[in-house]
Amino acid sequence: MKLTLPYGDSTTEIEVDDDRVQAYIEPAHFDKRDLKDLLRESLEDSYALSLEEFLKGKKSILLVVNDLTRPTPTAKVLEVLLPLLGDRELKFIIATGSHKPPGKPGLKTILGEGVYEAHKKEVYSHEAKDDVFLRYAGETSRGNSIYLNKMLWLVDGVININSVEPHYFAGFTGGRKSFLPGVSSYKTITKNHSFALEEGSQLCNLEGNPVNEDMEEAAALVPKPIFSFNLVLDADNDVAGVFAGGLRESFRAACEFTLTKYTFSLEEKADVVLAFVERPMSRDLYQTQKVIEPSKLALKEGGVLIFVSQCDGGVGPENYYALMSSSTNPHEILMSIQQKYKLGYHKAARLLEIATWADMYAVTDLEDHVLERVFMKPFSTAQEAVDTALKEKGPQAKIIIIKNALITIPQNKA
Template sequence: MSAEMVIPARQQKPLSTQQLQQQILPKWEKFLGNCSSLLIIINDSTRTTPTAQILQILLPYIKLLNYQFLVATGTHSTQADLTKLVGKDFAPNRNRIHFHDALRDDMFYLGKTSLGTEVYLNKLIQKFDKILVIGSVEPHYFAAFTGGRKAFLPGTAAYSSIQQNHKLALHPQAKLANLSANPVHTDMSQAAQMLQKDIFSIQTVGTDKILAVASGNLQDSFEKAVAAARKIFLTKLPHQFSVVVAKVNPPFSHTFYQAHKALENCKQALKPNGTFILEASCRDGVGKNDRFWQLLHKFPDHKQLLVNCSQNYVLGDHKAVKISEFLQNNHLWIISKNMKPSSKIKNLRIFPKLPQTSKETNVLIVKNAALQAII
């Protein structure tokens, strides 16, 4: 097949260290004031956030403080290369880096959102005078965008709180780039607003390089970063395509659980009854949380699956619902050497390499599809 259109990974000049300093440090210095202790909440290794680069700018200030890192893992794995995560100056201080454990850490009750989520957060949040949040903003298929408020829910929340919040992903307004009336976003925002703490937020936009940055309070920095993310990551197409090829890069390519984001980001470009080709290494297969995969096999009928997940929701079930809905009228090919090359799921096939196909010309290729999104 030959491509009619290719959406490359964004090529844009990154911000220099001087530009980052100019945009961050004046507000940061004012925020520090008479700070006695600082909790630094950062993303885990499943995100491309350039945390170490930001920390290098703040190093002269942080090293003078009583500080602690809290890695906002949500329910992700707690394994990470500390040097890549926080940089060579902070990595040796392992005792100052705590990986959030949603099941085992001590939590405190913050309150209940208007949507009914009971918010429990990591107790470390209570123990420090001020909080620094370093995050990144990119499209998210049911929270609209990552970053900002996600540092708390789901980042540093109890498993029960995360599960209640993520069940809202079954709502039709919980979708890509949609903040309006999105219950997942509303729930997350309300949880963050309940927290009566002095918080400084730095939100980056980009992939391995910082293309934009916003700093200040949690809400304002998030909104400004979202505005930049819309310009950098979202693409509006003139028409739909018969075939969409989505290429997924690390760290999102490691499991199908994560690589699935590329489908949600780019499915809007596909014509009805089209073929979506997802290329990802999936070196770890489906992923540890494979319940969604089992549900897809157990409930071939989409309506039955939706009823089951609505009544008996377990964290991750929304993923099965999204994929099942897509497969009602479309085909999904997963190209991976690390997944079994067969599937009993209707309209879903797995190949170790892209098979020979007809000379289809109505093809869209999206590079870095876990971050680039079609609207």
Template sequence: QLVAGALKNPVGTSPLGEIIRRKSARNAVVVVNDLTRPTPNQQILPPLLAEIEQAGIKAEDITLIIATGIHRHHTGEENRRVFGEEIAARYKIVNHDCDRNLLSLGRLSNGLELEINRTAAQADLLVTIGVVGLHYFAGYSGGRKSILPGIASRQAIEANHKMMSDRRACLGNYQDNPVSDLMLEAARRAGVDFILNVVTQSKQDIAYCSAGDVELAWLEAVRFCEKISTVEIASRADIVIASCGGYPKDINMYQAQKALDSALLAVKPGGSIILAAECREGLGEDTFQAWIEQSDCPQDIVDRFNHRFELGGHKAYAICRVLDHAQIFLLSELSPDLVWKMYMQPVKSLEEAMSLAMERQGHGADILVLPEATKIAVTVHRA
């Protein structure tokens, strides 16, 4: 009902059917999330796709493009699991490739050349779906992120991510965030006609849905997300226990890292963070792993980032920002040697982690638990 209501009452645009008829659109691209971003696709996509078809675009002329950014491609089996058997059989589903099948849309205001997926750029109708949640340097996910980084070139993604070193590019900030601003400019340049974004609760239940303009509808979802995800605490804690919230948010360290930024907002300088993250697929990205393996200390990674940005390496840099502030104990399936190489301390159980953290911080230590850290932005109360 939330999805149907949003489609009938879009924010900042005409209803989708009217847009299709006005443009005389004969084909459509729907940009969808990859499996690293839990999305209630089987609740979102059927009513959206039905509306597109009812306005006159045939199923065979609708393409779903997976916004992989630089992530690995989906397999056919993963598409069936993520989108459902019926959608996987009825519609063409393709993985975005950040190195191929690109079209330049010119330069953005900062001089960056914007190249995006050619099929999306040439579509009569461009629609994106997304989940709005906290993001460690874009402020919030969803909306404009479907284009940059979702279906952009490697070079554009790298240039945008490099801006994460700006202090305004941080968790929960969207009003004065240079990374987010450039993403929005890219989405406008790409000509996104319509978005459908949701805010989810545990187990992917939809708490809020907005549709319409790529900026205005997204902001509606952001404001809702801000209300339910911001938690005020009296003071920072000596020990913060953080969980990613389970699979797929902890599918690998590349994704699990995001929980550390929430923990960073909550822990005292010199404190301890206990991160519970399965990481069944290891570190999750080759460049990220290379930066870790080729370093001798965290400062090596910081210096390398400041000298030359490389996508994937930015994750290693993000971890080092946290390590500069706190000790990290990691409960995962990663090998102890690899955990040590990330300058974290491996533990085999939560009990072991607590024992080590209490020993480090003292037995009168304040403890804070963040069960789904990637969904929480902590603020400290100011008297």
């Protein structure tokens, strides 16, 4: 089998004997549909709550939308949605979570220039560390004190627009994430994300997932009624499905749809897994971790996980790499993370955990010593890495090749 696969903005080639390839997995192909048609259909067949019912008696609406770290086509949704809201007073808040607020150009990109110019006096970005903009909403069963943006108390109703995809510790993005982390305080987000170190916090898992359950409890504390739009995107970031209605109901429906499109059934795990990381996740090691995480599900214990990611932007945040390289023993770093958790440490923990049961081979632009310090063996080409891994695992070893590992999720039949 000879394949040409992505490497940053270029490509790379590999060749593997057919009898060594257990599976070659590509992202699912979606039928291309017009977004306006999908939105209208979702409103005609909404989950638990119709938009007409939601809008009754409401004079003011807060629209909670994603920042630029998510590919949600908010501006296109607003083109269809805003005319349906009539002459109600509208406010907009960018659900940045712990991210930096976008500047004026970013706001125009998110909302669309026309919407931004028409409503710019009522466009706000969430500030997770500014207590002036926060209000206590209650406490979850896990002891997380929920502080939310005060804007939620200043309107009659809330509409959130989000996109749903598998997430390595929350189960899925979307839905309740508009509120936690979207418009929560930094301390609330930190507490929630600390649950990512617990066993149930896994990819595509909602039930028994402490991160998800804490998020859902937080969303239930939002003081005003919520109408939700949850979009599912394909590999090209085109909208493949829209699910509208009650927050929990539309989110769960979107998750079910996502499972049918983003996952593939795995008969048996492989000795070697080769995962290709596409833009934008291939820009640095920090983002690449999101792709490594699902790939490990296809790997046997003691196997070799090869990831191909240009990482032309480096390793990512300095504190992330400093933590990852703070000891020559991954178990020691994992213990330190458990004892002194800070926001973001869970990402390092997930990568380090793999190093305790598998070998990681890396094909990147990073210098060899940078990778070696974080328990990865560097290779200059994907072909070299594959040949070495198969030779090391023996003549009977098989390889699974995953083209876009971010949206191609292995699920073990057993």
